[in-house]
């Protein structure tokens with residue numbers, strides 16, 4: 001089935017075509033009809049499956065219809081997201097899809113001034129995308145009225161629970177009309193999530209998108225055995241040999257992110273980092289330069305990168321192995337979005353081999369090994385500019401000492 005065959009507003013079909021979507025993805029095929037019928041949906045789907053458009057398309061259609069029929073305005077749809085980045089990304093998808101409609105879309109999140117958000121809300125918004133913290137601040141100050149919400153979307157609900165927003169979600173429901181449509185999206189499902197999901201939805205349609213191979217077919221992913229202290233030389237080599245490519249490098253902690261950035265800086269490779277210590281404004285600047293490719297290499301931690309969709313990431317490097325296979329799938333899934341091809345490599349040190357085995361066990365198959373001979377390993381280590389740098393520095397220091405020594409001798413002789 002093509003998008004053209006759906007009974008959705010032509011203005012939305014126009015933007016779908018402009019975005020280059022031809023056929024609905026699996027999750028879209030399964031979610032759009034029940035959402036259009038006004039049913040509750042409980043969907044287990046990961047980012048990268050096209051889940052944002054799966055709810056944005058039918059919601060935009062229903063809202064546009066209402067507006068054209070002269071229905072009263074107000075916040076009719078509330079989308080809750082766990083992080084700033086995801087909230088902004090959802091807003092972007094809604095805005096792109098709703099470009100030719102009259103639906104007004106806006107997102108609010110913490111870390112920025114409240115006043116411009118209040119002004120925008122006062123002017124009227126139909127779809128509000130929000131992170132829990134800022135939303136509650138505005139509700140409690142009386143700047144946000146949620147009494148007209150007809151559709152509630154919880155996106156990445158599992159991550160929201162991980163971040164401790166469970167009480168917030170329960171409180172939120174108190175501010176919403178009882179009669180509403182609830183769409184619950186989660187990447188994973190366990191008893192805790194089921195419990196909260198079933199307390200929010202009514203007779204929900206259950207949709208599960210669980211591909212047999214959790215890593216998409218268009219992603220070539222492999223692992224190379226590299227010792228911890230040597231990883232930076234291999235990263236340098238990889239980045240220099242793929243200088244034109246957009247590369248996302250994952251590390252375990254924010255301290256390591258900064259350390260890797262410094263190491264790359266020493267050998268003349270420009271990178272930047274994204275992690276929880278960065279101010280919201282800094283994060284936005286970095287993300288936008290990575291999106292528009294002025295920044296080619298971004299070093300990220302798992303939490304900061306969760307849910308982000310950056311088009312055209314050509315290479316993912318797991319500088320450190322992730323803690324879980326879920327993170328592995330999520331990380332390598334940052335490349336090869338939609339129908340593009342992607343490449344991913346993991347650097348595995350001796351102390352990470354157990355983690356690798358666990359990840360492979362959960363994936364259900366081994367990850368392709370890149371065989372590096374002793375000779376190739378040694379050559380890569382020698383190719384670093386860091387040695388050059390040290391070598392030049394050492395020579396400079398020796399020269400300086402020589403000059404000082406000769407000068408001291410000359411002075412002595414004069415005496």
Ligand code: AMP
Nearest residue numbers: 021023024025047048049050051052338
């Ligand atoms: P999401 O799972 O919402 O993060 O979407 C992942 C990526 O898939 C985004 O880059 C979307 O632009 C892309 N996408 C969504 N729907 C489609 C579609 N029907 N055809 C092709 N690409 C799509």
